[in-house]
Amino acid sequence: MSVDWSQVFDLMSLLKCFVVGGIICVIGQILIDKTKLTPARILVIFVTTGAVLGGLGIYQYLVDFAGSGATVPLTGFGYNLAKGAIEGVKQYGLVGAFTGGVKNAAGGIASAVFFGYLAALISKPKMKKQ
Amino acid sequence: MNSNSSNPIESKQKYQEYVDKKSPNSPILKNCFNAFWVGGLICTIGQIISNICKIRGLDLSVSSTIVSIILIGISAFLTGLNIFNKIGKFAGAGSLIPITGFANSIVSPAMEYKSEGYVMGVGGKMFTVAGPVLVFGISASIIVGFVYLIFNTQSITLV
Numbered sequence: 001m002s003v004d005w006s007q008v009f010d011l012m013s014l015l016k017c018f019v020v021g022g023i024i025c026v027i028g029q030i031l032i033d034k035t036k037l038t039p040a041r042i043l044v045i046f047v048t049t050g051a052v053l054g055g056l057g058i059y060q061y062l063v064d065f066a067g068s069g070a071t072v073p074l075t076g077f078g079y080n081l082a083k084g085a086i087e088g089v090k091q092y093g094l095v096g097a098f099t100g101g102v103k104n105a106a107g108g109i110a111s112a113v114f115f116g117y118l119a120a121l122i123s124k125p126k127m128k129k130q
Numbered sequence: 131m132n133s134n135s136s137n138p139i140e141s142k143q144k145y146q147e148y149v150d151k152k153s154p155n156s157p158i159l160k161n162c163f164n165a166f167w168v169g170g171l172i173c174t175i176g177q178i179i180s181n182i183c184k185i186r187g188l189d190l191s192v193s194s195t196i197v198s199i200i201l202i203g204i205s206a207f208l209t210g211l212n213i214f215n216k217i218g219k220f221a222g223a224g225s226l227i228p229i230t231g232f233a234n235s236i237v238s239p240a241m242e243y244k245s246e247g248y249v250m251g252v253g254g255k256m257f258t259v260a261g262p263v264l265v266f267g268i269s270a271s272i273i274v275g276f277v278y279l280i281f282n283t284q285s286i287t288l289v
Contacts, residue, residue: 028223032161111203118206
């Protein structure tokens with residue numbers, strides 16, 4: 001199958017994605033350097049913030065603008081969860097609030113569990129120096 | 131007493147000024163710059179995958195799932211091969227904040243506790259960091275669903 005490379009490397013979409021994704025990471029870096037938050041807490045803050053902004057409908061604008069620049073950072077994971085919960089409620093009512101979020105993020109969660117376990121199995125047993 | 135050296139309090143103060151002048155700016159700027167371009171690059175790789183999916187006629191939510199799966203898979207194995215830690219040391223939040231950091235946070239503790247066995251060691255410790263992320267993320271999404279249910283009256287009839 002021939003691929004239209006000009007569409008794959010659509011410069012405008014890649015540039016917007018690069019800038020927005022980079023800025024979100026810089027916010028995280030400032031939190032790491034300026035506060036004493038552990039990386040685990042920062043991940044939690046980002047996912048929760050994404051879920052709240054997604055629930056308020058604000059994050060959708062960022063996703064429309066930057067594509068993967070907004071969905072690849074962990075805020076996008078939270079946005080995915082919140083969006084799924086809202087879609088679930090629309091479709092199934094109360095039950096959807098419980099099923100929709102995880103359903104929408106299932107690919108990420110399941111692949112993280114599966115690949116995570118596999119990668120840990122094949123990892124070199126060498127202890128890393130911190 | 132020691133008249134030939136400067137006043138210790140004064141020199142301490144000078145030292146503090148010197149430290150303040152030197153330390154906060156340069157590392158933060160450098161860290162932010164590295165985080166920016168590495169984080170941006172990881173997102174851009176995601177966008178390239180997503181563009182390929184779009185050409186093949188997949189809709190946006192499916193293609194963003196595919197992007198997540200591919201990036202998670204790559205970063206999980208790079209962590210297992212001890213390569214991701216080196217990237218992380220250099221890029222900081224640039225590799226932590228994208229979904230690659232989530233995969234890394236699963237594999238790193240699992241590797242460390244491998245000696246405790248394959249069930250409770252690897253299987254259990256996988257979630258030391260990812261567990262809280264899932265707890266707060268999923269709980270927040272359920273609350274969002276509740277709030278949506280309450281404030282959109284037409285959907286209450288569905289319950």
